[in-house]
Amino acid sequence: MKIRVKFSKVGVLKYIGHLDLMRYFQKAFRRTDIKVKYSGGFSPHMIMSFAQALGVGVESLGEYFDVEIEDGQDVSLMKDKLNAEMAEGIEVLNVTVLPEKALNAMASVAASDYEISFTDGVNPVTESMIQRFKEAKEVLYTKKTKSGETTFNIKEFVFDVQCTKEGVFMKVDSSSAGNLKPRFLIESLLKQEDICVDDHPFHILRKELYLRTPNGDLEPLDHA
Amino acid sequence: MQKLALPESVLMEVSKPERYIGHEINSVVKDKSIVDIRFAMCFPDVYEIGMSHLGIAILYDMFNSFEDTWCERVYSPWPDLDKKMRELGIPLFTLESQEPVKNLDFLGITIQYEMVYTNILQVLDLSGIPFCAKDRTWDDPIVIGGGPCTYNPEPLADFFDIFYIGEGETEYRELLDIYKECRRNNVSREEFLHKAATLPGLYVPMMLDVEYKEDGTIKDFVPKYPDVPKTVKKELVRNLDDTYYPEKPVIPFIKVTQDRVVLEIQRGCIRGCRFCQAGQIYRPVRERSVEYLLDKAHKLLKNTGHEEITLSSLSSSDYSRLDELLNELIKECNEKKVNIALPSLRIDQFSLDVMNKIQDIKKSSLTFAPEAGSQRMRDIINKGLTEEDIVNGSRLAFLGGWTKVKLYFMLGLPFETDEDIKGIADLSNLVAATFYDTVPKEKRVNGHVQIVTSTSFFVPKPFTPFQWAKMDSTQDFIDKAYKTKQFIMGELNQKHIKYNWHEADVSLLEGVFARGDRKLCKVLLTAYKKGCFFDAWSEFYDNEKWLEAFKEENVSIDFYTTRERADDEVFPWDYIDCGVNKSHLLREWHKAQAGEVTKNCKVQCAGCGSARFDCGICVNR
Numbered sequence: 001m002k003i004r005v006k007f008s009k010v011g012v013l014k015y016i017g018h019l020d021l022m023r024y025f026q027k028a029f030r031r032t033d034i035k036v037k038y039s040g041g042f043s044p045h046m047i048m049s050f051a052q053a054l055g056v057g058v059e060s061l062g063e064y065f066d067v068e069i070e071d072g073q074d075v076s077l078m079k080d081k082l083n084a085e086m087a088e089g090i091e092v093l094n095v096t097v098l099p100e101k102a103l104n105a106m107a108s109v110a111a112s113d114y115e116i117s118f119t120d121g122v123n124p125v126t127e128s129m130i131q132r133f134k135e136a137k138e139v140l141y142t143k144k145t146k147s148g149e150t151t152f153n154i155k156e157f158v159f160d161v162q163c164t165k166e167g168v169f170m171k172v173d174s175s176s177a178g179n180l181k182p183r184f185l186i187e188s189l190l191k192q193e194d195i196c197v198d199d200h201p202f203h204i205l206r207k208e209l210y211l212r213t214p215n216g217d218l219e220p221l222d223h224a
Numbered sequence: 225m226q227k228l229a230l231p232e233s234v235l236m237e238v239s240k241p242e243r244y245i246g247h248e249i250n251s252v253v254k255d256k257s258i259v260d261i262r263f264a265m266c267f268p269d270v271y272e273i274g275m276s277h278l279g280i281a282i283l284y285d286m287f288n289s290f291e292d293t294w295c296e297r298v299y300s301p302w303p304d305l306d307k308k309m310r311e312l313g314i315p316l317f318t319l320e321s322q323e324p325v326k327n328l329d330f331l332g333i334t335i336q337y338e339m340v341y342t343n344i345l346q347v348l349d350l351s352g353i354p355f356c357a358k359d360r361t362w363d364d365p366i367v368i369g370g371g372p373c374t375y376n377p378e379p380l381a382d383f384f385d386i387f388y389i390g391e392g393e394t395e396y397r398e399l400l401d402i403y404k405e406c407r408r409n410n411v412s413r414e415e416f417l418h419k420a421a422t423l424p425g426l427y428v429p430m431m432l433d434v435e436y437k438e439d440g441t442i443k444d445f446v447p448k449y450p451d452v453p454k455t456v457k458k459e460l461v462r463n464l465d466d467t468y469y470p471e472k473p474v475i476p477f478i479k480v481t482q483d484r485v486v487l488e489i490q491r492g493c494i495r496g497c498r499f500c501q502a503g504q505i506y507r508p509v510r511e512r513s514v515e516y517l518l519d520k521a522h523k524l525l526k527n528t529g530h531e532e533i534t535l536s537s538l539s540s541s542d543y544s545r546l547d548e549l550l551n552e553l554i555k556e557c558n559e560k561k562v563n564i565a566l567p568s569l570r571i572d573q574f575s576l577d578v579m580n581k582i583q584d585i586k587k588s589s590l591t592f593a594p595e596a597g598s599q600r601m602r603d604i605i606n607k608g609l610t611e612e613d614i615v616n617g618s619r620l621a622f623l624g625g626w627t628k629v630k631l632y633f634m635l636g637l638p639f640e641t642d643e644d645i646k647g648i649a650d651l652s653n654l655v656a657a658t659f660y661d662t663v664p665k666e667k668r669v670n671g672h673v674q675i676v677t678s679t680s681f682f683v684p685k686p687f688t689p690f691q692w693a694k695m696d697s698t699q700d701f702i703d704k705a706y707k708t709k710q711f712i713m714g715e716l717n718q719k720h721i722k723y724n725w726h727e728a729d730v731s732l733l734e735g736v737f738a739r740g741d742r743k744l745c746k747v748l749l750t751a752y753k754k755g756c757f758f759d760a761w762s763e764f765y766d767n768e769k770w771l772e773a774f775k776e777e778n779v780s781i782d783f784y785t786t787r788e789r790a791d792d793e794v795f796p797w798d799y800i801d802c803g804v805n806k807s808h809l810l811r812e813w814h815k816a817q818a819g820e821v822t823k824n825c826k827v828q829c830a831g832c833g834s835a836r837f838d839c840g841i842c843v844n845r
Contacts, residue, residue, distance in 0.1 A: 011226045013477075015241040020477045027249075027475060027529030030560075044561050057236050085529075087249050088226065119232075201233075 001071050003078070004105060006094040006222050010059045010205075013089030018053040025065065028085040034078055035070035051105035051209055051221060052112075052174060060206035062113070064221045066098060066105045094222050102224040103211075111159060111218050112174040113207040114182045117166035124200045127163050129189045134161070141188050154180070154188050159218070161185065167202060171218075174209065229317035229324075230305075238305045242477045243271035246297075246319035249475040250527070252284070253320055254294040261400055262328040263287050264318050264365065266298040267336075268343035269760065274299040275474070276482030278536060279371065280334055283392045285470035293400060296320035296328070297474075300343045301350065303758060309350055316350035325351040329403065331365040333384075335373035338737040339730065339760035341380060344369075345752040348383065355749060357385045357430055362413050366403070374427075375458075375505050376686040376797035379740035379748065381429035386420055388427075389800055390459030391491075393467050395425045421452045425459035428452075432799065434742060440783060442741070442794040457801045458505070462839040464491065465516045471523045475530075484532035484565060485524040487517055489549070493538035494825035494841060496832075497595070498606045498816050499637065501685040502538055504809075505802045507832065509542070509825060510840035514549045521553060525562060533557065534565040541570035542826070554581050571617035576624050589628035589676070590621045592655075597633060597647025603819045604639055606689075606812075611651065618655045622662045628674045629655055635704040635725075636682040636696040638816065645704060649711035649721075652677045656717035675717075678724040679708060681731035685738050686797045687804065689812035695735045695785040701728035729767040730759070736784040741796035744784075747777045805833035 005025075009016070016024065026046050029036050038044035051064040075097055082092040102108070118124065133139060133155075141154040157180040160171035168189070172180040182204050187197040210218040228235070228245060235241040256262065265284055267274030274280065280297070287295030296318035301309060309316070315324040325331055331353065333344055348355055353364045360367075368386040369377060377387045388395065399420060406416040414430075421428035431452045435443040447454055461467045469488075476483075492509035493502065521533060533553070537543060550564075557564050564582045569575045571590055592614050596602045599611060618629055633648045652675050659673035681701045684693045696704070705725040712723050737744060751773035758764040774781055789795075791810060798806070808831065815822060822830050825841045835842040 012228055012245045012247055015235055015245050016477050017242070020242065020479070023479065024477060026531075030529035030531070031526065038561055043563075056241070057232070085249070087247055089247065 002098040008061045011089035032081045037068040058204045062208035108211040110212040111210040115205040116168040119201045229322040250472045252288045259294045260292040263295040263330045264328045266333045268340045271299040272480040275480040286468040334371040338734045342757040378796040379744035382745040394459045427456040445799045464512045488536045498689040507834040508840035508842045532563040591630040593632040598644045601644040630676045634682045638693040653715035675721045680726045683735045803834040808832040
């Protein structure tokens with residue numbers, strides 16, 4: 001049986017890196033009586049897959065991973081069992097059983113919600129910038145890569161963008177094919193008025209990860 | 225509310241910010257307004273090393289079990305953060321409360337090896353605590369040192385208020401009570417330290433003056449007050465089944481060196497190898513019971529979620545009920561998919577059988593530590609391991625499918641000749657040849673055997689029979705490493721022997737501080753001010769700066785290393801009583817010269833003096 005665990009990671013624990021977070025959850029499971037399935041071979045390990053790595057320094061209210069467990073356990077108790085083993089800042093929000101044929105978490109991810117808030121309390125992004133962005137036919141963004149530069153129409157990867165009091169809310173593509181970094185959008189918005197993104201440090205809070213349903217809708221990852 | 229001492233801009237720029245944020249599972253947070261004593265426990269090296277140390281974990285657990293005390297942890301900030309803290313004027317902080325170390329009552333520093341001495345100065349410096357004890361006031365924490373290096377704390381004497389000599393579990397409660405009383409009664413810091421100096425196991429350098437002879441050696445130790453003892457006796461736990469042992473150790477977020485449950489099965493060693501300090505200062509051997517250990521193992525695995533457990537001791541094969549302990553542990557661990565790591569195990573049929581029963585065995589390599597190449601030299605150092613033991617052990621290992629063997633040796637042991645050095649090459653070759661004699665061609669897994677022979681340079685340590693020995697010069701070391709290499713190249717199987725050797729410069733410095741005196745305090749401070757720290761890390765070690773510091777302070781390195789010491793010399797550490805008598809060590813030094821071996825404690829008592837502790841192997845032989 002496979003379960004999907006939704007959790008948040010906020011506060012000082014935002015400095016925990018992705019690999020360490022995986023180790024953290026593996027140890028947490030071992031402190032509970034939940035029976036996790038192990039791979040075979042010389043060094044058995046838990047069969048665990050995270051939806052998407054969260055960058056160091058980024059907070060989130062909607063992270064996910066899948067893990068295989070032994071059949072016949074009461075899943076309704078698992079949220080509390082895991083939360084008894086969490087450090088302050090990481091909370092298990094939901095544990096659901098995955099349908100037999102569901103895609104794994106990583107392959108499912110289609111989009112993310114991000115809330116951007118500028119550190120100094122002043123929001124340099126204005127309604128008119130958002131408006132202009134929305135009205136433009138295309139907005140080209142040039143990304144530096146290892147092999148040089150690539151230019152693409154960033155609008156194709158932005159499903160929604162709104163101005164908030166502290167910064168920006170955005171729903172953007174997070175699929176493995178088109179994952180958009182929130183910074184790229186902020187940079188594009190500010191560039192319209194020649195404002196440099198580096199002058200305005202900001203916090204990133206991921207609010208939710210979405211999958212795409214067969215009829216094309218975006219649904220939170222635990223609605224598989 | 226979660227609080228951090230470092231701003232986001234700093235944490236996002238330094239490597240591994242997780243080292244500095246605290247909040248780990250099982251870390252202890254208390255209400256500071258209701259505790260009387262706040263204790264900062266420091267391992268003066270990087271977090272991953274410090275968090276792997278069992279001693280700190282034991283003391284952390286002990287202090288936090290006291291209702292009136294809150295113990296927090298401190299480690300050396302890595303050089304990238306060190307630089308930022310100086311730039312921004314951020315003081316060193318404890319991980320739990322994220323408050324400046326200076327706000328606390330005690331700063332306890334464990335001193336595990338000589339090459340952290342400059343890091344101790346870094347910790348004091350970043351904390352804003354005056355380097356020298358005499359310059360401190362009640363605004364500063366009491367700086368107290370512990371650990372193996374405090375068996376000769378003299379090179380650090382100026383920087384510490386107190387040294388705790390021996391095992392930490394026994395005397396701290398009394399010290400804390402006296403501290404509370406002194407603070408309540410508003411007595412001076414000096415008066416508190418005077419009182420502390422009268423407690424068993426506690427040494428207050430300011431309360432003991434040292435008189436020197438004209439040749440620079442020590443004439444005498446003179447206590448400042450009549451009630452301060454002239455000898456400090458080490459502290460020890462007599463019954464290891466009845467003491468502190470953490471059941472809920474802190475679980476780091478990042479992978480630390482010792483990312484596993486550590487089960488300390490015994491303290492001390494029966495062997496009495498003449499170069500080994502641990503084998504003397506932790507006498508007598510005291511075992512924990514199998515019942516106690518299994519209970520702890522069970523709870524620790526449950527409370528940590530670790531995937532591996534390891535046994536800790538100086539020589540696990542000498543634990544009297546090892547068979548029983550391992551069989552039970554294997555049962556529990558296989559069920560829980562926990563791996564068992566077994567260091568310091570003698571390679572014989574029993575240990576190989578055990579290793580085959582443990583699941584996660586990648587038959588990577590087996591390690592032997594003959595320490596010396598020739599039987600003559602192994603007799604001098606009293607290492608009871610023969611060529612036959614090594615050949616038999618390797619044969620069994622090769623039959624069991626192992627193809628890699630690591631061999632550890634020392635160069636520069638007392639009375640060493642070229643023949644002894646050649647013995648290192650010969651023994652390496654013999655092990656390789658054993659592989660080809662043992663394993664038929666069609667059964668050789670990788671086709672051939674791989675021997676890795678490593679040598680370190682011998683550093684004479686206090687409280688060992690070799691404390692009288694003259695240490696080799698750097699040039700001697702380099703020459704001997706070259707000779708070893710040449711001898712190995714001349715062996716039949718040289719193609720399958722890889723040779724590694726240690727840095728000679730660091731060994732020399734270790735030698736200076738190991739048997740150093742108070743005159744070295746100023747050298748340390750000068751070297752630190754020149755930028756020396758993290759000396760244990762080769763990427764930061766700067767030998768030139770060290771040599772300059774010795775020169776500027778007009779202190780001779782040779783006085784501490786290559787000088788011949790007379791049998792009746794008074795050593796800087798002679799005011800410490802580690803349980804083993806100096807007369808016994810001298811007897812052993814003379815026996816070494818004659819190439820005579822001494823039997824281990826299990827076979828025959830050598831009358832070292834530790835029997836007066838009335839515990840362990842001295843009463844249950």
